[in-house]
Amino acid sequence: MSISFALTSGLAISRYDSMEQAFLQFLANQKQTLPTDGLGIGDDAAVLAWPADSKLVVCTDLISDETDFHLAEVTPQQIGRKALAINLSDIAAMACQPVGALLTLLLPGGEASLELAQGIYQGAAKLGEQFNCPIIGGDTNSWPGKVAVSITVLGRCPFAKPLLRQGAQPGDAIFVTGSLGGSILGHHLDFIPRVDEALALTQTCGLTAGMDISDGISIDLPRLCKQSSVGAEIDVRQLPLTAAAQQLSQKSGKPVWWHGLNDGEDFELLFTVPAADADQLLAQWTNATPITRIGTIRPERELTMLGDDGTRQPLLPEGFSH
Incomplete structure (x- = not known):
């Protein structure tokens, strides 16, 4: 019989499944940067020390072939990196610190699955080292469909x-x-989660609300406003835009600011600050990652924008849908 194995559960495997055995051996040879009082891959469960006065923050996300990436166009390492990065972005959105991650793989059968599994792990683990977030366990299985990767991060x-x-x-x-x-x-494959920036912002001034931008401002800002029972107005002339947005604008014929509002998967931080603190924040901010004021929270529960000609118009939810 074939038995899938859990990376944290004694690594039970089928004696007939050479891929799982090889991946198990690969994992056993990986170095982890865990605290001395922690336990990662190799036992029935991972163990992490947790301060009694610290809140546990948990997020999980799943990405899959032809929805979040195209397997034929990316490396396994890029897949693993993105799978962890989007979760680290969620941790950053709440101004928290990542501690460890669980990696679950659903892989297509075949000889290439071992190399795919190893590469995905390597991509996630390398980014995890950068943010002190080791891969402490997970699970793997195979099926006749496409690759899917799920990561859960503890913070x-x-x-x-x-x-x-x-x-x-x-x-x-x-x-x-x-x-x-x-x-x-x-x-969307190489962005840097804004974990450090979120912590620095929280220490610099009193943020009132925040989230990360995964689906585009036109979709994500209304979500923040709904939770806060407020409205908002942004000025598209103030949006900080990438060269890639300029490039897409030339192809699509849409204004470059439209791409800044709607392309999605920017994974930048969207946050609010009391008006009295805004100028001081800009003056004190020395981080390499720039911050830009793009609008104002309004009492009326409607979403508007000032267009490139200064006219007020509705902010339409035209962002990216997964």
Whole structure:
């Protein structure tokens, strides 16, 4: 019989499944940067020490071939990196610190599955090292369909409470990190989760609400506003735009700001700051990642934008749908 194995569960495998045995051996040879009081791959479960006064933050996301990437166009390492990066972006959105990750693989059968599994693990583990988030366990299985990767990240909240989507107040300034648009040209595979920036922002000023931009501002900002029971207005002339957005604009014929609002998968931070603190934040911000004020929270529960000619118009939800 064939038995799938859990990376944290004694690594039970089928005696007939050479791929699983080879992947098991591969995992056994990987180095992990775990705290001395922690336990990762190799036992029935992973073990992490947890301070009694620290909140546990958990997020999970799944990506799959032909929805989030095209297997024929990317490396296994890029798949693994993206799978972890989108979860780290969710941890960053709540101004928390990642601690460890569980990696689950659903792989197409065949001889190439071992190399695919190894590469996905390597891509995730390399990014995990950068953010002190080791792969501490997971699971794997094969099926006749396409590759799918699910990662669950555990994080700690170093502050009194995590940053939430609720809390924005009328008059608050709306900010974003980095630049926006054109992610399909490659950024969705190599973006840097804004974990460090989120922690620095929280220490610099009193953020009122925040989230990451996964589907585009035109879809994500309404989500924040709904949780905060407010409206918002943004100025498209203030959007920080990528060269890739410019490139797509030339092909699509749509304004470059349209791509900044709607392309999705930017994985930048979208956050609000009390109006009285906005100028001080801009003056004090020395991080290499720029921040830009793009709008204002409004008491009326409607979403509007100032177009490139300064006219007010509805902010339409035209962002990216997974």
